[in-house]
Amino acid sequence: DVKVTQSSRYLVKRTGEKVFLECVQDMDHENMFWYRQDPGLGLRLIYFSYDVKMKEKGDIPEGYSVSREKKERFSLILESASTNQTSMYLCASSITGASAYEQYFGPGTRLTVT
Amino acid sequence: GDSVTQMEGPVTLSEEAFLTINCTYTATGYPSLFWYVQYPGEGLQLLLKATKADDKGSNKGFEATYRKETTSFHLEKGSVQVSDSAVYFCALPPSASGSRLTFGEGTQLTVNP
Numbered sequence: 001d002v003k004v005t006q007s008s009r010y011l012v013k014r015t016g017e018k019v020f021l022e023c024v025q026d027m028d029h030e031n032m033f034w035y036r037q038d039p040g041l042g043l044r045l046i047y048f049s050y051d052v053k054m055k056e057k058g059d060i061p062e063g064y065s066v067s068r069e070k071k072e073r074f075s076l077i078l079e080s081a082s083t084n085q086t087s088m089y090l091c092a093s094s095i096t097g098a099s100a101y102e103q104y105f106g107p108g109t110r111l112t113v114t
Numbered sequence: 115g116d117s118v119t120q121m122e123g124p125v126t127l128s129e130e131a132f133l134t135i136n137c138t139y140t141a142t143g144y145p146s147l148f149w150y151v152q153y154p155g156e157g158l159q160l161l162l163k164a165t166k167a168d169d170k171g172s173n174k175g176f177e178a179t180y181r182k183e184t185t186s187f188h189l190e191k192g193s194v195q196v197s198d199s200a201v202y203f204c205a206l207p208p209s210a211s212g213s214r215l216t217f218g219e220g221t222q223l224t225v226n227p
Contacts, residue, residue, distance in 0.1 A: 004157070033214070042203065042219035043158075058214070090157055101146060101207040101215055105157030 003027070004106035006091055012112045019078040021109050023091030030096040032074035033103065034058075034066065037088040049074055050096065081113045116141045118204050120218035127194055127225050135189040135221045137178075137204035147171075147180055147187040148205040148215070158203060161189075194225045 007022035023032065033048040035058075045058030047066040055066050063085060067075045074093075078085055088110050092103040121136040139147065146165045150158040162171035164180035164187065171178050178189045189202060204218040 040219065043217040045214060048214060092157075101148065101205075102160050102163070103158075103215060105159065107155070107157050 004091055004093055004104050006089075006106040006109050008109050009107060010110050010112075012114065013078075013081050014114055015082060017078075017081050017113075019081045019111065019113075021076040021078075021089055021091075021111070023074045023076070023093075023106055024072055025074075025091075025093040025104070026072065027093065027095075027104070028071065029093035029104070030071075031094045032068065033092040033094075034064075034074065034076045035090045035092065036060070037090055037108070043090065046076065081111075083113050085111065086113045087111060116145075116206060116208060116216050118206055118216055118218040120202075120204050120221050123220070124222035124224060127223070129196055129225055129227050130193045131225075133189070133191040133194045133198075133223070135202050135204075135223070137187045137189065137218060139185050139187065139204070139206050141185075141206055144182055145206045145208075147178070149176070149178055149187070149189050150203040150205055150217070152201040152203065152220070154200070161202070194223075196225050196227055199223055199225045 004025045013019050034046040035043045044060050049055045049068040065077045088108050090108045091106040094103045117140045119138050148163045149161040151161040152158045162173040164171040167182040169180045176191045201220045203220045205215045
């Protein structure tokens with residue numbers, strides 16, 4: 001079974017802190033994604049990566065950055081956390097090719113910024 | 115641009131009721147279509163998919179038929195169970211190349227015993 005794990009299920013941080021969210025997948029997938037999920041807004045893509053050290057902005061990249069130094073790991077960084085970044089963050093991965101659109105998700109990290 | 119519109123929720127049903135969650139899309143050509151499900155406390159997982167027009171995807175008693183005439187991919191189940199309580203997302207890939215998906219807003223389903 002494909003497994004996508006996220007470093008924390010729940011996280012509480014203070015405004016202005018630098019926050020790291022880690023995601024690891026064990027299926028050698030090329031593509032990795034970071035989404036945030038908010039009530040009434042569904043899933044919104046923050047960043048994605050299609051290869052090591054490669055990244056592309058999604059729909060809402062402002063206030064976030066990412067790092068992919070190894071194929072299995074994709075990190076989301078909040079440089080200076082703000083209260084409007086309180087949300088559920090979901091990581092996903094997929095292969096490249098005919099089944100590229102089937103994404104495998106982690107359980108999510110619920111981040112609260114106070 | 116590509117977009118997905120889902121019926122507004124939340125939806126509350128009694129056990130064994132019939133379920134329909136509407137999904138319509140706007141896209142160039144005939145993309146594959148997906149339904150994902152998110153159970154409480156979990157990430158999303160693929161529920162079913164259809165790769166071409168008139169295809170029917172099915173899984174766990176759920177079905178959805180790809181209808182190009184109405185650009186729709188409605189999710190149906192004949193008899194829901196309490197364990198079907200979850201959030202359901204319709205999704206489509208980009209018209210151009212790429213690996214990202216466009217998700218609908220999600221529909222919260224609650225099934226009461």
